[in-house]
Amino acid sequence: MAKRATVADVAKAAGVSVTTVDRALNGRMRVREETLRKIAEAAHRVGYHGRGLIAHRLNVSLPHVTLGVVLVKGGQAFYRNFAQELEQAMTARPDIRGAVRISYVASQSPDDFAAAIQSLGKEVDALACVAINHQKLTAAVQDLKDRGVPVFALLNDMAQGVRTAYLGLNNMKVGRNAAWMLTRVAAGPGKLAVFVGGNRWHGHDLREVGFRSYVRGEAPQFSVLDTLVNLETRKVTYEATLELLRRHEDLSGIYVAGGGMEGAIAALREMRPPGKVSLVVNELTLDSRAALADGYVQMVISTPLADLSRALVGAVVDSFDGGSGEGAGQLFLEPRIILPEML
Structure with a gap:
């Protein structure tokens, strides 16, 4: 029978005294968090029977942070994946006891977004949102800021000058990258079309601006048609x-x-052969992956959701550790560019 691990074994593995391990177990005296963590890791390595108690002591000593996140279109795979990555990023932080609460907004109404921000903001320590740019949302964010709740804009910037920071892609560059690809792989000079989700999505506006500026300056043999609004729905995009x-x-x-x-x-599958009309889209899904493989999509610009989620959780923790919170911050993540030959 294997020898049962003892307090002395834990102390040796952690590089501390037996007395310190005893304090960690019985809680008679406070043990520093860093030391407690070393003891907990050592107890796990040597298989000490009381390691659950030490882990509980460590967990109790950590600050609790609840992050609220307002997302859109809960039925879309992209936002469901985003929610999962956010929860995983929060769980992975060793320095907090974190929780994520997700609220989905079904429409693009400013009132619906503002209501979601106000409602969720009452129940959390920090809030992040994917939202349109509108003065009603700015007022809702200002109210949270006045109550000491930091607010982070995700993917689409909003409440500039009030929100704590923006985290996402550099949307102007994303639009320019899309134009660069289309003007190089298109069968010949002609017309280009751009779809945006709506007129108040700041990120979409910037992508359109970047797209048009590239074509105007670098590929004048192409012309860009009037921008189409698709409300980010399959049906509207299909018909248009x-x-x-x-x-x-x-x-x-x-x-x-x-x-x-x-x-x-x-x-395109109905009306044109593969490659006759080039297509660039955002985010890798089952549909876009299949279209890449079949030659209907030439490039996918994908958001690194895991990186974004970790960055957000880190920014939230930093905001409680003396961050400026002056509303000017932004963090650009590098997109993942996916081409057919990368599948």
């Missing part, structure tokens, strides 16, 4: 793409700057 293909025989490429790409893919 069919109309584009009927009206513009010289359509060379399409960029879907937000959601709804499934509709553009479906329309």
